[in-house]
Amino acid sequence: MNEQNELPPHVAAPSPTAPHGPSGLGGGVGVDRVPGLGHSGGGSTLLGYIGIDTIIEQMRKKTMKAGFDFNIMIVGHSGLGKSTLVNTLFKSQVSRWSSGWGSEHKIPKTVEIKAVSHVIEEGGVKMKLTVIDTPGFGDQINNENCWDPISKYINEQYEKFLKEEVNIARKKRIPDTRVHCCLYFISPTGHSLRQLDIEFMKHLSRVVNIIPVIAKSDTMTLDEKNEFKHRVRKELETHGIEYYPQNEFDDDMEDKNENDKIRETMPFAVVGSDKEFQVNGKRVLGRKTAWGVVEVENPNHCEFALLRDFLIRSHLQDLKEVTHNIHYETYRARRLNDNGGLSDVKVTCQFPLTL
Ligand code: GDP
Ligand code: MG
Numbered sequence: 001m002n003e004q005n006e007l008p009p010h011v012a013a014p015s016p017t018a019p020h021g022p023s024g025l026g027g028g029v030g031v032d033r034v035p036g037l038g039h040s041g042g043g044s045t046l047l048g049y050i051g052i053d054t055i056i057e058q059m060r061k062k063t064m065k066a067g068f069d070f071n072i073m074i075v076g077h078s079g080l081g082k083s084t085l086v087n088t089l090f091k092s093q094v095s096r097w098s099s100g101w102g103s104e105h106k107i108p109k110t111v112e113i114k115a116v117s118h119v120i121e122e123g124g125v126k127m128k129l130t131v132i133d134t135p136g137f138g139d140q141i142n143n144e145n146c147w148d149p150i151s152k153y154i155n156e157q158y159e160k161f162l163k164e165e166v167n168i169a170r171k172k173r174i175p176d177t178r179v180h181c182c183l184y185f186i187s188p189t190g191h192s193l194r195q196l197d198i199e200f201m202k203h204l205s206r207v208v209n210i211i212p213v214i215a216k217s218d219t220m221t222l223d224e225k226n227e228f229k230h231r232v233r234k235e236l237e238t239h240g241i242e243y244y245p246q247n248e249f250d251d252d253m254e255d256k257n258e259n260d261k262i263r264e265t266m267p268f269a270v271v272g273s274d275k276e277f278q279v280n281g282k283r284v285l286g287r288k289t290a291w292g293v294v295e296v297e298n299p300n301h302c303e304f305a306l307l308r309d310f311l312i313r314s315h316l317q318d319l320k321e322v323t324h325n326i327h328y329e330t331y332r333a334r335r336l337n338d339n340g341g342l343s344d345v346k347v348t349c350q351f352p353l354t355l
Contacts (some may be wrong), residue, residue, distance in 0.1 A: 003180075053152050056104060069130070073154075073208070075179070076137065081298035089272075094116070094131050095116065111135070113134055114135065121253065130177070137150070143196050147204060149206065154179050155331065179208050179323070180319045186213065190224045205242050210241075210243045211223050211243060211266075211307075213267050213268050214268070217270055229266075229269060245315065258314075265306060270304045271302055273285050
């Protein structure tokens with residue numbers, strides 16, 4: 001928008017009460033319209049305040065009213081602290097299994113999938129959070145193809161969305177059960193990734209946003225942790241595993257620079273806990289170890305805060321967008337191509353999805 005001092009003399013400057021901030025919805029526009037002015041080849045020159053910037057407030061109000069869905073899946077073998085970590089992330093018992101909530105997918109394999117939904121609200125914004133737990137993943141002696149039920153679940157959610165989208169009587173707002181993010185828990189062995197970790201991430205990174213994390217990092221020393229992180233990064237690279245945020249989807253240089261920094265610190269080495277301790281007169285979430293209390297939210301102690309900021313405070317919307325624009329779009333294009341339209345097909349686990 002033009003600076004006021006660039007306005008021609010016959011154009012009224014915005015009135016001091018004209019809405020400039022996002023709070024001024026629907027107020028007077030405060031500008032004379034001058035026919036024939038303001039159109040030149042490249043961009044239009046506005047002669048005064050119109051109120052385009054209030055679109056942000058309009059969008060905010062709509063989103064606040066509608067609320068939004070966020071679906072997070074947690075994968076990794078039993079006892080790695082998955083349930084504890086998501087509860088710590090959302091500061092509530094979001095992964096507790098309570099009857100009457102969510103759905104349960106009984107799958108005649110080793111992995112059953114449990115989805116639990118909670119509505120959480122902060123600052124007037126409602127989020128329907130669904131935690132999809134995958135108990136039993138990787139717990140068997142033979143874990144061959146144990147990611148099949150998980151990929152089947154992910155594809156089923158895409159299929160559900162697609163069916164709703166092509167429906168003649170389409171819902172105004174399609175319920176979104178698609179998995180926006182899959183937190184993959186790596187065991188803090190200090191050695192290397194297991195074959196199962198590699199296979200899972202290789203297969204699933206094509207259909208969902210994978211965020212690898214190193215579980216229970218309080219069980220490693222600082223040196224062990226750094227060395228392990230380095231090794232895991234190298235192995236992911238060697239195996240061509242693209243985790244979120246994927247290089248190729250960076251929007252611009254600013255995005256790339258920000259994401260490069262994040263990628264350099266991944267996988268985040270996290271600690272989860274539901275116990276509070278008194279540290280320097282403050283109550284903090286932590287875990288007691290032989291060396292003292294490891295504070296969950298202290299960035300000098302572990303990378304929980306980094307993960308939380310990344311997942312919720314900076315990239316939540318992007319996770320949803322990449323899911324919709326890339327993963328779902330790939331599924332949709334393949335389905336429509338393969339079937340010459342939308343004949344009914346049973347969703348099966350077909351890997352690799354052609355990308
Ligand atoms: P899940 O099976 O992966 O869901 O694991 P749980 O969240 O049920 O945790 C299993 C056990 O590990 C519990 O006794 C937790 O208290 C403990 N635990 C959870 N997170 C951590 C952590 O970050 N560090 C350590 N040392 N223990 C943890
Ligand atoms: Mg659990």
